[in-house]
Amino acid sequence: MSTALATPETATRPRRFVLGISGASGAAYALRLLEQLLLTGAEVHLVVSDYGRRLLFDEAGVTHLDFASLCPTIADSAAAARLVIHPNKDVGAVIASGSFLHDGMVVVPCSSTSLGAIATGSGSNLLTRAAMVTLKERRPLIVCHRETPLSLIDIENMRTLTLAGAIVCPTNPGFYLNPRRIGDIVDFMVGKVLDLLKVEHALNTRWEEAARSGTAAKQQNSR
Numbered sequence: 001m002s003t004a005l006a007t008p009e010t011a012t013r014p015r016r017f018v019l020g021i022s023g024a025s026g027a028a029y030a031l032r033l034l035e036q037l038l039l040t041g042a043e044v045h046l047v048v049s050d051y052g053r054r055l056l057f058d059e060a061g062v063t064h065l066d067f068a069s070l071c072p073t074i075a076d077s078a079a080a081a082r083l084v085i086h087p088n089k090d091v092g093a094v095i096a097s098g099s100f101l102h103d104g105m106v107v108v109p110c111s112s113t114s115l116g117a118i119a120t121g122s123g124s125n126l127l128t129r130a131a132m133v134t135l136k137e138r139r140p141l142i143v144c145h146r147e148t149p150l151s152l153i154d155i156e157n158m159r160t161l162t163l164a165g166a167i168v169c170p171t172n173p174g175f176y177l178n179p180r181r182i183g184d185i186v187d188f189m190v191g192k193v194l195d196l197l198k199v200e201h202a203l204n205t206r207w208e209e210a211a212r213s214g215t216a217a218k219q220q221n222s223r
């Protein structure tokens with residue numbers, strides 16, 4: 001019998017992330033994050049709730065859940081092959097199992113409904129199940145909640161999730177880099193999420209770089 005250890009799966013597969021899109025405002029964040037993850041060569045397992053689908057249509061004109069509609073800027077069949085889309089009703093999909101190894105899950109945007117379902121362990125769809133499994137397996141779970149103002153229920157759910165090991169990262173962009181376009185604001189948030197996932201990126205999110213190059217001040221003065 002061989003005593004050699006098998007090569008760990010993490011050494012042989014690309015980085016792999018789970019992305020959940022729920023029915024809160026901010027479809028642009030999810031689409032930009034999906035694009036950036038695929039461009040780094042990562043595999044992305046996507047699950048979209050029913051209201052997430054509605055938001056994708058209302059805010060971004062996405063009519064079909066497929067690679068071409070979700071990632072119109074990427075012309076790369078290899079990237080298309082790295083996107084796996086799971087039906088939200090399919091709680092038997094691989095991402096519902098703790099044995100499915102991945103490098104982190106992001107729920108963006110995260111509605112108060114999904115936040116509450118994950119925090120209370122009461123989720124009955126694939127998105128919330130995958131998030132709860134990510135927590136139980138102690139993998140990174142980043143929850144980008146979007147609602148304002150917050151009720152005590154949301155606040156308590158965020159507290160519970162934080163204590164359980166999730167990172168609550170509300171879609172709450174800073175303006176100190178003097179954004180000029182909505183895309184700049186979107187990139188600010190998406191860059192934060194990529195940082196939390198430890199994925200390198202070139203999005204403009206860093207105060208130090210803006211301060212060093214004087215970009216922020218120049219943009220302020222040119223108004």
Ligand SMILES: Cc1cc2nc3c(=O)[nH]c(=O)nc-3n(C[C@H](O)[C@H](O)[C@H](O)COP(=O)(O)O)c2cc1C
Nearest residue numbers: 022023024025049050051052111112113114146147
């Ligand atoms: C156009 C639209 C915008 C919405 N925006 C938000 C939002 O920003 N935050 C939120 O918590 N719910 C929002 N909702 C309500 C949620 O979609 C609703 O509570 C739903 O049950 C969420 O279910 P899900 O988490 O399974 O997607 C919005 C609904 C619609 C139709």
